[in-house]
Amino acid sequence: MTDTRSAELLAEAFEAQRDRLSAVAYRVLGSYADAEDVVQEAWVRLARQDTTIDNLAGWLTTVVGRISLDVLRSRRTRPEAAFGDGLPELVVTADDGGEPAEIVALADSVGLALLVVLDSLGPGERLAFVLHDLFAVPFTEIGQILGKSADATKMIASRARRKVQAAERPRTVAREQRQVADAFRAAVAGGDFEALLRVLDPDVRLTVDIPGEVVVTIGATRVAAGARTVAGTVVRQRAVLVNGRPGYVAWRADGTPLSIISFTVDDGRITAIAIVADPARLASMHLPAPV
Template sequence: MTDPVAEAFEAQRDRLRAVAHRMLGSHADAEDVVQEAWLRLVRQDAATIDNLAGWLTTVVGRLSLDVLRSRRARPESSYDDRLPELVVTVDDGPTPEDDVALADSVGLALLVVLDSLGPSERLAFVLHDLFAVPFDEIGRILGRSTDATKMLASRARAKVRAGERPAAVGREQREVVRAFLAAARLGDFEELLRVLDPEVRLTVDTPGGVVVVLGATEVAGGARSRSAGAVRGRAVLVDGLPGFLAWREDGTPLSVLAFTIGDGRITAIAAVADPVRLAAMDLPAMPG
């Protein structure tokens, strides 16, 4: 005999998984959240639920919000999902079109923008703009008024739109990246803090998963150690963002960095340091 509650949940599972994945950016975390939602449904008297889809969306939203907030409290946590495939090309320096051209590839830039949203902003944006959940329902999840929730979504929407078509790499962006790399080599902590946004986000793809570090002090503190082992490097473009490719002494790639810059400071750094993934990437040759 079939269980009508289980059947109703299974009919919602794919949508709930999609909501959780957009919120969390991790398939494993999304699966955990959906499974917890099922366990809570089992403990609930189904007769008291008027709108099962809405009830489940609320539960998944609240659980996802808890995960996002815990990440902020413990940013050095690993995720199963890797950064997306990156296109790395040699950066030959500024061109006359730099001030007016737009980057063709924006996948990484969009990822960085979404990951940079605060937990409440991300929830409001994802649930309303991507899944059409009414603002009053989102407000109940967040414990905020409908108007305050609309403001959160509006702010998040503006950030996402600003990141959809980032300007091509210009001279100022290159100077900021060069200043960061020089300060990292010298261990100049004060200079690192000068070029890093206070809320900078570093995302590193390592052999053990993706590690996230938040805040200028934390990123600056580890910058020198992360640059150790590099004997050669060159400026590159990574999905249209200013970047840097470093090699070890034996000629194997050490890391690829991509920088997002706003108002003259680095707001986000995405790095690939997994040797297996680096070996599989189509990278420019090490200069002779």
């Protein structure tokens, strides 16, 4: 068999694995762009191999896992790279009053809720959970990636699983979350400082993505004061789900998007607010039309 034909067969075999590898990398990393880079790097490493690989699928999964683990660890040293709950590609869908069960099903179907939970795990926990629980990779193979025994890897995955299961038991249903978000919006529109404080957790964290930087504000009083100052800039809003969480898209008078805001609600209070106000980032998103 000629070298050219061998290269063609190798490329075909890799392409047959690409979708699965992309799914693994995306669920580990929570970023389509990063996942694409990881899969491409896996192809580069495969193309450089000069020995026969008996189990190509297993070999590629291991390589993708190792590269993804390196990316996760790198993020820990550059926390600003993980803005947006570890979800660089925000998915924004109209929230037109669907039943909570339907909303939850939608979020689960695209894996957004799970990705939010996974972002709270350490790199090793996240990798072990995704590879074993979602893709049935044996603990012995995952252990080789983590540099740990199969038993130690099993314990890591078990710990991650407990965290995921605990986080997937929301204490506030979707409809109640929307009611809290609506109460926040009404308080902002009415300039009602006391009403804002009632819906904000005392340690609420506000993250605002603006051109060139991410600004973080912590504390209900500071967040409430800032919210009242920007109320007049919003012309039109529409209720949306942002990665499965209640939020709003705001537009200027000329129809260009002004911002996206999403809320994390726990026990009837807002514990975190994320705002995207970077025009370049907003322009790159697929947003529902104004109403």
